[in-house]
Amino acid sequence: MKTRITELLGIEYPIIQGGMAWVAEHNLAAAVSAAGGLGLIGGASASGDIVRNEIRKAKELTDKPVGVNVMLMSPYADEVAQVVVEEGIKVVTTGAGNPEKYMDLWKSAGVKVIPVVASVALAKRMAKYGADAVIAEGCESGGHIGEQTTMSLVPQVVDAVEVPVIAAGGVADGRGFAAAMMLGAEAVQIGTRFVASKEAVVHANYKERIIKAKDIDSEVTGRSYGHPIRVLRNQMTREYLRMEKEGAAFEELEHLTLGSLRKAVVDGDMANGSVMAGQIAGLIKDEKSCEEIIKDIMTQAEALLKIQ
Numbered sequence: 001m002k003t004r005i006t007e008l009l010g011i012e013y014p015i016i017q018g019g020m021a022w023v024a025e026h027n028l029a030a031a032v033s034a035a036g037g038l039g040l041i042g043g044a045s046a047s048g049d050i051v052r053n054e055i056r057k058a059k060e061l062t063d064k065p066v067g068v069n070v071m072l073m074s075p076y077a078d079e080v081a082q083v084v085v086e087e088g089i090k091v092v093t094t095g096a097g098n099p100e101k102y103m104d105l106w107k108s109a110g111v112k113v114i115p116v117v118a119s120v121a122l123a124k125r126m127a128k129y130g131a132d133a134v135i136a137e138g139c140e141s142g143g144h145i146g147e148q149t150t151m152s153l154v155p156q157v158v159d160a161v162e163v164p165v166i167a168a169g170g171v172a173d174g175r176g177f178a179a180a181m182m183l184g185a186e187a188v189q190i191g192t193r194f195v196a197s198k199e200a201v202v203h204a205n206y207k208e209r210i211i212k213a214k215d216i217d218s219e220v221t222g223r224s225y226g227h228p229i230r231v232l233r234n235q236m237t238r239e240y241l242r243m244e245k246e247g248a249a250f251e252e253l254e255h256l257t258l259g260s261l262r263k264a265v266v267d268g269d270m271a272n273g274s275v276m277a278g279q280i281a282g283l284i285k286d287e288k289s290c291e292e293i294i295k296d297i298m299t300q301a302e303a304l305l306k307i308q
């Protein structure tokens with residue numbers, strides 16, 4: 001399937017991987033790229049040197065292009081922005097902020113810039129500042145989210161900008177992919193489905209928690225502080241939401257979620273960890289290789305899209 005995104009990125013299938021903190025490391029990124037999608041290394045809150053090392057390891061695993069996601073709230077965002085240029089990365093996605101101040105640096109180095117947006121206003125602004133495409137990410141997604149659902153955000157962004165739009169949030173199979181195309185998207189970004197992949201270097205408990213998740217198992221912490229983060233419900237979220245309801249100070253709660261992502265991904269602590277996942281976790285029933293995930297999505301989507 002050819003779209004402006006497959007052409008722009010030189011990839012076989014219009015599927016890109018989310019830049020998930022702690023999860024999107026070199027093994028996953030290389031596996032998604034090798035399978036014909038676009039794999040990304042998640043810069044998250046890692047230093048420039050850590051990201052540089054991840055990029056180099058990914059390049060040892062695949063000749064296909066691998067991108068980097070720059071998490072703009074990271075204290076290391078400036079150095080990671082520089083590292084991607086030094087390492088010859090050709091595609092950058094950004095999240096959790098406005099990447100305007102890096103646009104000149106990246107564009108002049110020939111880097112394709114694809115910001116995640118959660119509103120039409122930011123999509124328009126990014127297109128004006130030279131973004132090559134935008135990712136319209138609905139609040140079904142895991143992690144840091146906006147307010148709009150994928151279903152309403154994607155067509156509104158498609159109508160507002162000329163650049164191609166990638167849909168994110170709530171896509172884990174060919175039906176979701178086909179629906180995104182019907183909304184006018186030219187690719188999808190997939191996160192949660194790739195967490196439960198064979199190649200994801202994530203604690204087995206995390207994958208199992210996603211596979212066992214029901215539709216209603218996710219919760220949003222931090223809404224009242226303007227820091228909404230979608231995670232699967234556990235002891236930590238119950239405590240967090242109780243304290244949030246009682247009006248606890250943001251600083252008091254922040255430590256509950258920030259360091260706790262590592263607890264979930266690395267230690268497999270499903271009680272105290274921050275188990276970030278999208279609402280579509282309930283649809284995911286098994287661990288598959290990235291290649292199987294991508295092939296299954298494309299086979300199912302192509303059959304559906306031919307019917308109409």
Ligand code: TUI
Nearest residue numbers: 021073095096097098116117118122137143144145146
């Ligand atoms: O970035 C994400 N998802 C994430 S990042 C993350 S790690 C983290 N660590 C510390 C603090 C916060 C997060 C876990 N999950 N998705 C992309 C995304 N970006 N979703 C929503 C947005 C967004 C929201 C508002 C982008 C821009 C924006 O407004 C910026 C502006 O200035 O208008």
